[in-house]
Amino acid sequence: MQANFRPGEQRTFTEQARRAQIIEAAVEVIAEVGSAGASFAKIAKQAGLSSTGLITYHFANRQDLINSVVGEVMAAFAGHVGPLVDAQPTPADALDAFVGANVGFIRSHRKHLLAVLDIAAGSRATENGAAASAAVARADLDALEDLLARGQRQGQFRQFDPRSVAIAIRSLRDGILGALTVDPGLDLDAYGKELRTLVRLMTAVHTPGEAP
Structure with missing residues (x-):
């Protein structure tokens, strides 16, 4: 699994929807446990994802997700x-x-x-x-x-x-x-x-x- 995206790079509708899903899950987790406790594992579980790898596919790292x-x-x-x-x-x-x-x-x-x-x-x-x-x-x-x-x-x-x-x-x-x-x-x-x-x-x- 590869990916991550550079600024300005085009994403498919499916990729955009997946990113939005992950961001919403991150919001839920951060609002509940705080950003310090918002691990990829908790965010993946909130989003219903099978693996944290689906997060790192769309976001370069944790800071990239937080910034998003x-x-x-x-x-x-x-x-x-x-x-x-x-x-x-x-x-x-x-x-x-x-x-x-x-x-x-x-x-x-x-x-x-x-x-x-x-x-x-x-x-x-x-x-x-x-x-x-x-x-x-x-x-x-x-x-x-x-x-x-x-x-x-x-x-x-x-x-x-x-x-x-x-x-x-x-x-x-x-x-x-x-x-x-x-x-x-x-x-x-x-x-x-x-x-x-x-x-x-x-x-x-x-x-x-x-x-x-």
Whole structure:
């Protein structure tokens, strides 16, 4: 058995489906036991594969599989949130869509995000992993800060420090997964509704005499 694939190399539909099956199995295992305990044997069993050799056929090594898990989840996140935000006519609408889309993605991809968070926590133990995690977090924060600054320039948001408010909003979003680990039955519809209201109140322009 040979294979492994170089970037840009074409894969058949069957090969793509098998890779997707392995990545989903890896997500399940990592979310349950953590990335450190996610052996090829456990992933193969979760995927219903007869041998770990079927994993090494599609992935060069364990790190290649871990990177593929992160890449697939981040691509799915961008594909879900990005179009919903970009379709909005104003920064205020875009911010509201951003919050709603994030909550919706967390609802439908809870295990995927838990797996990525576990991988990120482990990667921060290495110099390269820490740099990569910081770069992703910085890009996410920069985009949100830019959205807030555009809303201010257009008079849709009150005057505040965009970086500070972006950090606050992102922290509220990231806290959802922590809340779910404590309370798996958390009502995400109610949480999402209140989070959107909170963000609107946090950023809204206040008329004279109105309480902030």
